[in-house]
Amino acid sequence: SNDSSSLEVDVDAPGTIISRFQGYLTINTAYPNPNYLEAANFIISQAKSVSLDFQTIEFVNGKHLVLLKWPGKKPYLPSILLNSHTDVVPVEPHKWSHPPFDAHLDPSTGNIYARGSQDMKCVGMQYLEAIRKLKASGFQPIRNVYLSFVPDEEIGGHDGAEKFADSDVFSKMNVGIVLDEGLPSPDENYRMFYAERTSCSLIIKAFGAPGHGAKLYDNSAMENLFKSIESIRRFRDSQFDLVKAGLRAEGEVTSINMVFLKAGTPSPSGFAMNLQPSEAQAGFDIRIPPTADPESLERRIAEEWAPSSRNMTFQLVRSKKKSEYPNLTAFDSSNPWWMLLQEAVRSENGEVGKPEIFPPATDARYFRERGLPAIGFSPMSKTPNLLHDHDEFLNQNEYMKGINIYKSIIKAYASFDEYPRDDVSRAEL
Numbered sequence: 001s002n003d004s005s006s007l008e009v010d011v012d013a014p015g016t017i018i019s020r021f022q023g024y025l026t027i028n029t030a031y032p033n034p035n036y037l038e039a040a041n042f043i044i045s046q047a048k049s050v051s052l053d054f055q056t057i058e059f060v061n062g063k064h065l066v067l068l069k070w071p072g073k074k075p076y077l078p079s080i081l082l083n084s085h086t087d088v089v090p091v092e093p094h095k096w097s098h099p100p101f102d103a104h105l106d107p108s109t110g111n112i113y114a115r116g117s118q119d120m121k122c123v124g125m126q127y128l129e130a131i132r133k134l135k136a137s138g139f140q141p142i143r144n145v146y147l148s149f150v151p152d153e154e155i156g157g158h159d160g161a162e163k164f165a166d167s168d169v170f171s172k173m174n175v176g177i178v179l180d181e182g183l184p185s186p187d188e189n190y191r192m193f194y195a196e197r198t199s200c201s202l203i204i205k206a207f208g209a210p211g212h213g214a215k216l217y218d219n220s221a222m223e224n225l226f227k228s229i230e231s232i233r234r235f236r237d238s239q240f241d242l243v244k245a246g247l248r249a250e251g252e253v254t255s256i257n258m259v260f261l262k263a264g265t266p267s268p269s270g271f272a273m274n275l276q277p278s279e280a281q282a283g284f285d286i287r288i289p290p291t292a293d294p295e296s297l298e299r300r301i302a303e304e305w306a307p308s309s310r311n312m313t314f315q316l317v318r319s320k321k322k323s324e325y326p327n328l329t330a331f332d333s334s335n336p337w338w339m340l341l342q343e344a345v346r347s348e349n350g351e352v353g354k355p356e357i358f359p360p361a362t363d364a365r366y367f368r369e370r371g372l373p374a375i376g377f378s379p380m381s382k383t384p385n386l387l388h389d390h391d392e393f394l395n396q397n398e399y400m401k402g403i404n405i406y407k408s409i410i411k412a413y414a415s416f417d418e419y420p421r422d423d424v425s426r427a428e429l
């Protein structure tokens with residue numbers, strides 16, 4: 001090849017597509033100091049190369065939200081919002097096989113190792129790559145297609161998607177359907193989520209008489225706390241057993257996991273070893289399915305897990321519902337978006353799993369709270385779930401397949417020329 005052609009980069013070559021994904025993955029957007037500015041600049045450079053309109057919004061200083069737009073031919077129709085978060089959870093780099101922000105591609109397997117490779121920089125880039133391909137094919141959307149790259153999801157989304165969903169910018173977008181993140185599946189299926197569990201945090205504290213480390217006595221803080229922990233573990237087992245027996249899906253049971261334990265009397269060498277402390281506490285992450293009754297959990301805590309009769313107190317923090325809209329998105333023929341997504345996956349020879357409740361939380365709840373349908377979907381089949389784990393990876397072939405799936409989804413959504421019933425009933429409310 002001559003000099004001029006060797007200088008040109010083929011933007012559509014698979015290697016180039018993977019390099020762009022790696023480019024996004026190498027930006028360290030982990031807490032405590034996510035580099036949002038660099039992420040925003042990267043996304044804007046992508047938007048420019050795909051010729052999408054772009055704007056950056058800082059609802060909170062330093063927390064950049066990038067909004068892209070692909071204008072449709074009938075802009076009065078409700079728009080499509082493709083959401084993804086740019087932040088990722090922290091890493092323990094020395095416990096990874098490859099540095100978590102190097103986006104190392106293992107040549108023998110095709111796996112790309114990076115924090116965010118599954119959660120969820122893959123999705124953000126796949127939306128863009130799908131649009132790049134659709135544009136190259138000459139496709140023009142009927143509806144406006146928006147892409148939001150939001151900060152803050154991993155710490156609750158209050159300074160990201162929550163403020164965005166409450167903003168005038170958002171109202172003016174007239175969004176009709178939101179796509180947000182899902183989970184990988186180790187088997188052939190692609191998973192689709194119509195709701196998510198409510199998250200709570202629980203701290204229980206136990207008090208009791210202090211005493212000599214050598215003395216056996218009842219009602220110490222440690223003993224009081226351990227009775228609770230045993231009871232909590234029995235409940236945890238009962239829920240987990242339902243999942244293990246295949247009677248319930250992951251998102252259909254209440255999960256409770258201990259996340260910290262705190263007690264002991266400090267001494268110069270660590271902790272005083274011959275002293276039973278007068279206070280002990282434990283913290284738990286709790287997730288409740290949308291169908292469960294939160295009041296009954298609260299009663300259980302007051303009666304069994306932190307009874308005042310055992311000298312215990314508790315603090316339960318649960319986010320309040322902000323509206324009367326159901327936090328469930330319809331997953332039958334009443335929701336054309338669900339059907340279209342399913343068909344699009346199948347048209348790419350993908351198998352679709354049962355509709356599911358997302359076990360953790362996502363930004364989708366802020367959109368559902370506004371009465372909008374939101375579907376959780378990340379196109380990853382034959383992939384172990386490594387969200388928030390060491391050695392998070394995505395296979396390059398799976399990534400490329402996901403781009404084609406989004407190409408089908410976006411094409412179907414952006415060609416859908418009806419005013420779905422959902423939109424009409426919302427307009428009447």
Ligand SMILES: CSCC[C@H](NC=O)C(=O)O
Pocket residue numbers: 153154155156157199360361362
């Ligand atoms: C409940 S706000 C925190 C959101 C977080 N989302 C992803 O992991 C989660 O813990 O589920």
Ligand SMILES: [Zn+2]
Pocket residue numbers: 085119120153181
């Ligand atoms: Zn996520």
Ligand SMILES: [Zn+2]
Pocket residue numbers: 089119154387388
């Ligand atoms: Zn996450």
